[in-house]
Amino acid sequence: MDGNGRWAKKRALPRAVGHQRGVEAVRRLVRALAPTGLECLTLYAFSSENWKRPDEEVDDLMNLMRRFIRSDLPEFVANNVKLKIIGDWQSLAPDIVAMLEDALAQTANGTQTLAVALNYGGQHEIARAAAKASAAGGGISIETIAAHLDTADLPPLDLLIRTSGEVRLSNFLLWQAAYAEMLFVDTLWPDFEPAHLTRALDDFARRERRYGGR
Ligand code: IPE
Ligand code: MG
Numbered sequence: 001m002d003g004n005g006r007w008a009k010k011r012a013l014p015r016a017v018g019h020q021r022g023v024e025a026v027r028r029l030v031r032a033l034a035p036t037g038l039e040c041l042t043l044y045a046f047s048s049e050n051w052k053r054p055d056e057e058v059d060d061l062m063n064l065m066r067r068f069i070r071s072d073l074p075e076f077v078a079n080n081v082k083l084k085i086i087g088d089w090q091s092l093a094p095d096i097v098a099m100l101e102d103a104l105a106q107t108a109n110g111t112q113t114l115a116v117a118l119n120y121g122g123q124h125e126i127a128r129a130a131a132k133a134s135a136a137g138g139g140i141s142i143e144t145i146a147a148h149l150d151t152a153d154l155p156p157l158d159l160l161i162r163t164s165g166e167v168r169l170s171n172f173l174l175w176q177a178a179y180a181e182m183l184f185v186d187t188l189w190p191d192f193e194p195a196h197l198t199r200a201l202d203d204f205a206r207r208e209r210r211y212g213g214r
Helices: 004-010 015-031 055-078 094-106 122-135 142-148 194-205
Strands: 040-047 081-086 112-120 159-162 181-184
Touching (some): 004 015, 015 194, 055 081
Parallel strands (some): 040 112
16 A cells, blocks of 8 residues: 555645545445455555654554554444454554454454554565474475465465555565566555456456466
8 A cells, every 4th residue: 555645745735644545545445345255455554664754654654543443343343354464563552452452353253354464574474484484393395484474374365456656565475476466556545446456356357377387
């Protein structure tokens, strides 16, 4: 989800307003999830590198997260959305950790997964998974690492979308992206509508995936 800052800048608004509108784009998308039939939608909300931003912006993002969970959790439960968090979320502020634990418990029976990457970095995820695989004594292999990734219980990554015209992964789902289809769109995240997702899924459906075969 990239482009909140540029969305605000274009309108001479504070970055915080861009992030606020970014949250609204998330809300629209989650509300439109059921008819897509998607098993899992994963959103990159806060990277392990986002701590480099000014304290004020980090605070804004954390406060938006608090408000979003508080306001939208009942809707998640009502719409059978199952929350999943990936990344080092347990080292976030204790009140956020508590809210997330409650949200995970309340949504545990949901049927469509909304995975949120919080304090997430792909390289770190792989390193942690390798350390756990090694500690478990089964040796280090593709299978043992994959079994210890934060996403171990999620379906394989099929399509990765980045908004705002940047063409890089920025440490998102590096391992999982091995054979994922990629889609880079110019739309700034706050302008991302459910129709953009539908279009992306249509595009994905037309791709021929060979996984190295031919
Ligand atoms: C993405 O928008 C939001 C988060 C990282 C949480 P940006 O804040 O990166 O927006 P740009 O890239 O400055 O436009
Ligand atoms: Mg950005």
